[in-house]
Amino acid sequence: MGVDWGNLDYLIIDLPPGTADAQQIFAKAIPLAGTVLVVTPQDVAHLDAKKAVQMYRRAGVPILGAVENMSGLTCPDCGKRIDLFSRVSDARSIWAMGIEKLGDVPLDPAISQAGDTGRPLLVGHPDSPQSKSFRAIAEKLRLKLEEGAT
Numbered sequence: 034m035g036v037d038w039g040n041l042d043y044l045i046i047d048l049p050p051g052t053a054d055a056q057q058i059f060a061k062a063i064p065l066a067g068t069v070l071v072v073t074p075q076d077v078a079h080l081d082a083k084k085a086v087q088m089y090r091r092a093g094v095p096i097l098g099a100v101e102n103m104s105g106l107t108c109p110d111c112g113k114r115i116d117l118f119s120r121v122s123d124a125r126s127i128w129a130m131g132i133e134k135l136g137d138v139p140l141d142p143a144i145s146q147a148g149d150t151g152r153p154l155l156v157g158h159p160d161s162p163q164s165k166s167f168r169a170i171a172e173k174l175r176l177k178l179e180e181g182a183t
């Protein structure tokens with residue numbers, strides 16, 4: 034590997050979706066504390082995520098849970114939630130495989146703006162529903178990793 038990461042609390046590696054070479058190499062060659070899946074509320078996303086669940090289970094990598102991204106959109110005029118995708122049937126979802134839902138992240142233009150400007154959403158909009166969701170997800174992961182480490 035040849036990289037000195039120093040003394041880190043956590044190293045989070047963001048991988049593209051799917052079960053291609055990158056995921057397989059990480060699952061097999063690196064001692065991971067766990068993996069977190071990200072799914073959108075679509076049947077096709079859950080179908081792919083199911084393959085990932087099977088792959089990580091075969092490789093013995095703990096699955097800490099999954100985050101539902103693009104989990105609806107809040108109408109800026111009336112605050113009503115708009116579902117962007119047809120809902121996933123429970124039986125066809127990864128939730129039916131015993132994967133814990135860590136949280137929902139609704140779509141918000143502020144998230145992509147934060148990516149564009151480099152100013153994190155949690156700094157620019159700390160009280161947005163998405164920031165609250167990110168903090169809650171991070172806290173769940175912290176607790177799970179602490180439990181696993183003992």
Ligand SMILES: [Zn+2]
Nearest residue numbers: 108110111113
């Ligand atoms: Zn509206």
